[in-house]
Amino acid sequence: MALRKYIFIFAFFILQVQQVYAANSGDNFSDSIVSDSTQLPAKKCGKHLKNSFLDRLYDIAKDFSRIDTNYIEPQHYNYAFMLQNTNTYEIYRLQTGKNMTVTFKPDLNVKFGPYFGWRWIFLGYTLDVSHIGGSNNKHEFDVSLYSNQIGLDVFYRTSGNDYHISNLTLDKKNDTRNIEGASFSGLKSSIRGFNLYYITNHHKFSYPAAYSQSTCQRISAGSLLFGIGYTSQKLSVDWEALAETMNKYLGKEITESVFDSSLVKGEVNYDDLSLQFGYGYNWVFARNFLFNASLSLALAYKHSSGDSDHKSFTFRDFNFDNFNIDGVARFGIVWNNTKWYIGSSAILHAYNYHKSNFYTNSVFGSLNFYIGFNFGHKKS
Known part of the structure; x- marks a missing residue:
């Protein structure tokens, strides 16, 4: 728990620092910072601060955060709605x-709500209109x-009570169409975690242009993601x-012929650590229009609580069979003239877990449609 806490704190710190840089990025970046700074006293040796370690560190951070304004147009406003x-x-x-393969899906959750932003902080509230009164x-x-250099996804979900059997596959001789759409309350799930990634070509490629509308991509560009x-x-x-559900919709004879009687209640509890590698591309296909597509594959090591008698992972629990391939996909399309914007975005997470007699694949994500505007022009 302590390790995860420090990772989150470090991630948010990096995001906040770089966004302050990004808000003033461009050709005038160094001038705007220096002009607002109070000159520190010279060192005893008589050399100016620019020759000091802190000044060199500042130069590295400045170069790290600078964007190519031929490719990316910075944000011109302080606020957004x-x-x-x-x-x-x-x-x-x-x-x-x-x-026997069975697929479960819940009802689609539909939410609406307003958001208000100040620079890199964006807060809002959405109302679940698909379950009003239920x-x-x-x-x-x-x-x-999303920032120029660093991206972070944080997610937490627990299952509801609205799952349905979307598909059931047994064998070619058994017709299972009658059970499709049947309600099923025997599935319980929860998932929580984060993805933290670095954008290598952040001088020319802008994730915020596609997903947070805080910049505008002017020339198409791509980037590797780690x-x-x-x-x-x-x-x-x-x-x-x-x-019991199969008996109701398919009959007892089919159920007994294919159902594994050794399965009474299946539980899977696992922790997943992954290294991710991917690529994203921003395609500027018309003035003020942008389409983004990115895919990251993850080499994930999954440690299940049922794999050993230990309460926590140790190296003697290591097993190469516990490696799986997961993935994250993102898509976005937006029109943005720096003042007004309208668009759509989607993000999908896919996870796999398999043992000799059990396999599960889970996919979750969200599809967003939005319209908004920026206001409160920044002082030049």
């Missing part, structure tokens, strides 16, 4: 040792922070309840 529609999606696909115990928390991630996931399936 936006209306957004958010649609969240998730799917769980499970396969047993007897090649009951649903689902909890969701998703935050994505990152790390952590996820903790819990999944519980009541197979006995699934057998």
Whole structure:
């Protein structure tokens, strides 16, 4: 827990520092900083501060944060207001040792709400209009922070009570279409974690232009992405309840012929540590228009609490079979003339977990539609 706490603190610190740089980035970056600074006293040796270690460190940070204004137009305003529609999606696909594959999906969550921004801080509230007047115990928390150099996704989700059986595959001779769409309350899940990634070509490629509208991409550019991630996931399936549902919609004869009687209740609890590598591209296909697509693959090591008797991971628990490939995909399209903007964005997370007699694939994400404007012009 302490390690995760310090990672989060470090990530947010980096984001805040770089956004202060990004707000003033461009050809006049160094002039604006120096002119507002109080000159420090010279060192006893008589040399100016520019020859000191701190000055060299400042030069490194300045070069690190500078953008090429031929490719990226900086933000000209201090404030922003936006209306957004958010649609969240998730799917769980499970396969047993007897090649029975079942896919669960919940109802789509539809939310609307306003957002207000000041420089890099953006706060808002969305109302779940898809469950007004109904009951649903689902909890969701998703935050994505985009900056020139660093990006961060933080997410937390727990399942609701609105899952349905989207698909059930047994064998070619059994028709399972009758069970499609049937309600199922025997699935419980939760997932929490973060992805932290570095954008290598941050001088010319802007993630904020595609996802936070704080800059504008003027010339198409791409960038390699490197990152790390952590996820903790819990999944519980009541197979006995699934057998009862199959009896109801498919008949007892089919259920007994294909159902694995050794499965009573399946639980998967695992921690996931990953190294990520990907590529993103901003395509400026017309004036003020931008389309972004990016994909990151993750080499993930998953340690399940059922793999050993230890309460925490030790090196003697290490097993090469616990490596899986996960992924994160992002897509965005936006029109932005620096004053007004309108667009859509989507982010999808995919996770895999497999053992000799059990396999699960989970996908969750969100699709956003938004419109807004910037105001409060920055002083030149």
